[in-house]
Amino acid sequence: MSPTVQCAYIGLGAMGNAMAGHIAQKLSSLGCPPLLAFNRTQARAEALAQTHPVTVASSLDQVATANIIFSCLLNDAAVIETLDILIPLLKTDTILVEQSTISPALAQKYAAKAKEAGVVYLACPVMGPPIKAKSGDLTVLMAGGESAEIRGKVLPLLIPVVGKKVIELGLQDVAESLRLKLCGNYFVTSVVEMVAEGMTLGEASGVGQDKVRELLDAVFPNSLMGVYADRMLKNTYKDEIAFPITTAKKDVAHIVQLAKDSGAKLPITEAFLKNADEVLENHGNYDLSSVVGNLRVQAGLHFDLAEKK
Template sequence: MTRIGFVGLGVMGSRMAKRLIDSGYDVTVYNRTSSKIEPLLRIGAAAATDIASLAAESDIICTCLSMPEDVWDVYEGETGILKNSLQDAICLDFTTVGMDTSVILAEKAKERGIHFLDAPVSGGPEGAEEGSLTIMVGGEQSAYERVLPILEVLGSNIHYLGGAGMGSVAKLMNQYLVAVHSLAASEVMVAGTALGLRSEQLYEILRTSYGDSRMLRRHMENYVLPRNFQPGGAVKYVLKDVKLANELVEKAGLVPRTGSGAAEALAVAVEQGLADLDMSAVIQPLEKQCSVVVKDSHIV
């Protein structure tokens, strides 16, 4: 049986690992915060004491981490994945990182006789739970084909995009729009409310007009109008993503005008102590600026 190692059991990783366990895979897990392992142990996962031992006993190693520096920490070094993996093992990195990070790690993996696929995902915790994620994969096609049955447990919209780094490029283009649409929706809702419109009525107009967007609906229905900003996807992670996306837009030869504005607004939100709230909290500094609160008027 294929042995899967899973490193990183946050909001996304824990749900993805659970789906693999529920589908009958032999899964060993590791997380720096050990308490996050317990629910998976109860449904059949095994626990690794460290990353090196997990890598040494896994045919496929999945990583789902928070930041690019976390990816380097997990893959590099004497106790990292690259130096301790089995020959011909496949590494599946679901983390959102820069294109260069994915390319370099793929090259280092190849030197050691293992395979590295950048496979960032989109769809949020609900997509991870339901197995409906969009998964964007870059790397060797033969390795991709070997792990496709596993990816099909996790996602319903799977794309092989070519060489190393292409999955990361696709994800960052998506995140550029996530950040820009989040800011645009926030500005419009705050401005309209400040000028005298009822927030929920303005939202109803926008969602049934050409101004509609998935981010507008997500933010207003689930977070802003009910005033519940528990993440989802935290402000600090979207700020990280849009900064990386802006670098790629510049690399392509364009000026990231809207992306720069989104990064600036998200950075202000972080400065105001909102880093760990849902990305929709980017609206709060704007509300403060205009002395309004965008909410359902039925909420006291």
């Protein structure tokens, strides 16, 4: 990579902050200019600048001076708000690397807008929770870019920087990576629902949820099931919110739409969504593992097992 390449990062939430930090360190090691960091709440960019080699960008106009721009925003609305302003400002041949989890249709829309502006659009959502983002152990899903040469300019800033694995999809259809991301999120929410049901079954039948957790460790060691079973056993879903219900519901809405468009049936997703809705309405925006509480109540147990009903 040329030492004159200027990169920027938009969106410094739990995921974006960690990825931007890793990319900033990589750019520094290559002798490139400091990463331009932009966030709607500028204090987050300023905080990142205290610990990493970044320059705080005060506006999208300043971000638009970069050659490669990464973006990781909360939802479709935030992406629309940002890219409608940013794309007309960009220089020809700028590479826009969109890492937000958005609808496949929206990714296609902005890839087309970018192409009209002479800009290259790469859809690179990631799989993994914030703790994996901090450790640089995400899985990158890459679609678009139009050529292997373009991808070659971006990949060294992603692998092994923000993650150790990339799954490369088609060069033309940017929506492919979003569809795969939604398949991945389907597995996450389905595992949560399955484990919640199993933990509740163990407790309600008298075996004890602690023994179900022990069984999962023995039969499925070091798995996602164990991670969520541990949160449910310890009732950490109120205070340690890694994936809030509202964010999960946003992703589930995209999953449901993808299933509808594809003619697929997702009964596990429907069960998860019902439990998530009831927890959100009756208790609050806890971590998605809190769906276990709704299942406990349905089984005649207390929401957090602090006492029996």
